[in-house]
Amino acid sequence: MSWAQWTREVEVEPSIYAADFCRLGSQVEALMDEGARVFHVDVGDGHFIPPVTIGSVVVEALAPLVHQREGRLDCHLMVTNPDEQIPLMAAAGADSVTFHIEASPDPVATVALARREGVGVGVTLNPDTAVTALGPVAGLVDLALLMSVVPGYSGQRLLPESIARLRELRELVAPTCRVQVDGGIGADNIAAVQEAGAQLIVAGSAIFGAADPSGAYGELVDLVH
Secondary structure, eight states: OOHHHHOOSSEEEEBGGGSOGGGHHHHHHHHHHHTOOEEEEEEEBSSSSSSBOOOHHHHHHHHHHHHTTTOEEEEEEESSOHHHHHHHHHHHTOSEEEEETTTOSOHHHHHHHHHHTTOEEEEEEOTTSOGGGGGGGTTTOSEEEEESSOTTOTTOOOOTTHHHHHHHHHHHSOTTSEEEEESSOOTTTHHHHHHTTOSEEEESHHHHTSSSHHHHHHHHHHHHO
């Protein structure tokens, strides 16, 4: 299986970092009832970003629930040592891992490691990193993630320069590479990021901060389909 088989032309990915962890399983189930199939898992180590967020234990707990309904777990590694975390995430049930170009001393080797572990692989750019920094891995990855906020905390506003950066990223990567955007996405800007080239659109607070997360997810999907 691959990203081409997992996703529709445009996929809205609920980011479980913004979920109510007392009700995480039931919220994920309700979103899958609404049609969600890919869940974004923000893994933070307290070093690359200030907070410690989600680790392999949570991935392992969610994987059976998500996989039995043919869903996928897309793990965004906001960590200083992605090569250490990739095997742990793969063993826990991650379907794909995305590492930061800023955190890997040898991005080509990190991509190769993920391939050996049998998971999809993406690369991430922080807002202050030039899109051209993808360099040698631009043609090797399944997805390229543009951070549209400074990574670390939910609820931030999308940085306005992200729209132009998305267009630049779409031009740089291969046509088969999915372009992903994460940070500050809501009903007021989701159509704009899609128009700029985003195919995998991560939404956290816009979904889980709503009184009805499933309804909020459905509304976002309607805006891009």
